[in-house]
Amino acid sequence: MRLEAPGRDYRRYQMEEYGGVDVRLYRIPDPMAFLRQQKNLHRIVVQPKYLGDGLNNTLTWLWDNWYGKSRRVMQRTFSSQSRQNVTQALPELQLGNAIVKPSRYVQNSQFSPLKKYPLVEQFRYPLWQAKPVEPQQGVKLEGASNNFISPQPGNIYIPLGKQEPGLYLVEAMIGGYRATTVVFVSDTVALSKVSGNELLVWTAGKKQGEAKPGSEILWTDGLGVMTRGVTDDSGTLQLQHISPERSYILGKDAEGGVFVSENFFYESEIYNTRLYIFTDRPLYRAGDRVDVKVMGREFHDPLHSSPIVSAPAKLSVLDANGSLLQTINVTLDARNGGQGSFRLPENAVAGGYELRLAYRNQVYSSSFRVANYIKPHFEIGLALDKKEFKTGEAVSGKLQLLYPDGEPVKDARVQLSLRAQQLSMVGNDLRYAGRFPVSLEGSETVSDDSGHVALNLPAADKPSRYLLTVSASDGAAYRVTTTKEILIERGLAHYSLSTAAQYSNSGESVVFRYAALESSKQVPVTYEWLRLEDRTSHSGELPSGGKSFTVNFAKPGNYNLTLRDKDGLILAGLSHAVSGKAARRILVR
DSSP, X not given: OEEEOOOXXXXXXXXXXXXXXXXXXXXXXXXXXXXXXXXXXXXXXXXXXXXXXXXXXXXXXXXXXXXXXXXXXXXXXXXXHHHHHHHHHOGGGOOTTTTTSOOOOOOOOSBXXXXXXXXXXXXXXXXXXXXXXOOOTTOOOTTOSSOSSOOOTTEEEOOOOOOOSEEEEEEEEETTEEEEEEEEEOSEEEEEEEOSSEEEEEEEETTTOOBOTTOEEEEEOSSSEEEEEEOOTTSEEEEESOOOSEEXXXXXXXXXXXXXXXXXXXXXXXXXXXXXXXXXXXXXXXXXXXXXXXXXXXXXXXXXXXXXXXEEEEEEEEOTTSOEEXXXXXXEBTTTBEEEEEEOOTTOOSEXXXXXXXXXXXXXXXXXXXXXXXXXXXXXXXXXXXXXXXTTOOEEEEEEEEOTTSOBOTTOEEEEEEEEEEEEEETTEEEEEEEEEEOOSOOEEEOOTTSEEEEEEOOOSSSEEEEEEEEEESSSSSOEEEEEEEEEEOOOOSEEEEESOSEEETTOEEEEEEEESSOOSOOOOEEEEEETTTOOEEEEEOOTTOSEEEEEOOSOEEEEEEEEOTTOOEEEEEEEEEEOTTOOOOXXX
């Protein structure tokens, strides 16, 4: 049995004084009747008989208190000098710390045993001295910066011993806290398949997989027994009843073992009428007109559908507070659907609005938003010189500032702010790192007579996403701010990096050679390797004018080697595998 109790400081100051958890194990004489009374088998409800602390600790405190007061009375009877003379002659009469010593309380169980069920055994288990639940050996996440599963104090397993087949109730008590659960002991398992009006059950042995005939089966929804039966010679049973969303199979085999199975059934929603409600815009101001269009199809199966039935419908509009604003009549046509319009009040509150369409005793819903937004008095556009940019290439283009009538915004003050996010692929999923600012030489500029601003951004050394924030002002009270996104992919390698063998042994010197693939001013000046198993890295300088370098890998594993120029830009890369006694990974190419 698994038990979870508070640990750390709470246990030290509140619960550890009890010394452990009191466990009682009961056997249920009539398991099927007991399970039928439970509405939710995940939360077993059994009413306890609370006793409280009792008078034992109260009498202990009263006795210690009265004893201390009586000694104080006797002290006042004699003078201080006479008491000192007596205690010097007879040291055993000294009072010591008997009066100030706190009373010793005994922590007894505050719940009496249940009278309805036979008690199999009871014991007190040392909860906080027990070893907490830990992951099995070998369950590790290589390369992680933290533990895969960290043991928590107070989360333990309590052995209950070997028991006869049947149903058992377990009580766990610590002071005034109590928890219950049930334990199913059986050599039989039930495999079930549920549909809309039928349930198929097959009972088989856990160890050999043999059929278990003669097992009593009850199909319940937690409120009552829907139907019941007994498995045949093949261990199967078919039960006919409308299936609820959640149901339980309660079973008892011929040996007395009790088992349970939980079933879930959800009626498919595809065989239904679907209505699609659209608005002409997703965002409106107070007082705007809202146009609504409704289309629908009647689905018969996943591949076939037909037009809906022509019928009148009512469209209700609810504001952000849930109040009904108005209701309009909409006629839905089988082929063309339906449409309607309404106007928002001038004092419409901001927030999310809901559209409810009542059609043939069904209610369909959609939404739109209302906000007091201000449209920018001019727009900022970005035109790049190239469709795609690679690493090592400077990003160039121009910004264009235009009024709504198409006139350029002249002499506008423009401020640029650039942040970069490094990109990586993890499991075919694009991941983004943190956003870091990038220094720009001309972060403030002015637009020309045609409303253009030249844009020159620095090159990226790694695949990144540039987030360019542009803030412009033409002298008006409000500034116009927009954010543009520029993706930069990994460029072609400038150098080739190779070695005589893709694999080597630990401690062996490996010679890597590099050569330029094209005429370029960039020259590699440093090399760097990264061990993938523990993310350790090392870098070194390359000889001036050299064409090779030597690396001695001390540990086995998978390594990534890169060449960089003086600015840190990657010019070449290579993967290398090192084998040895501690190697656990296999390089797959």
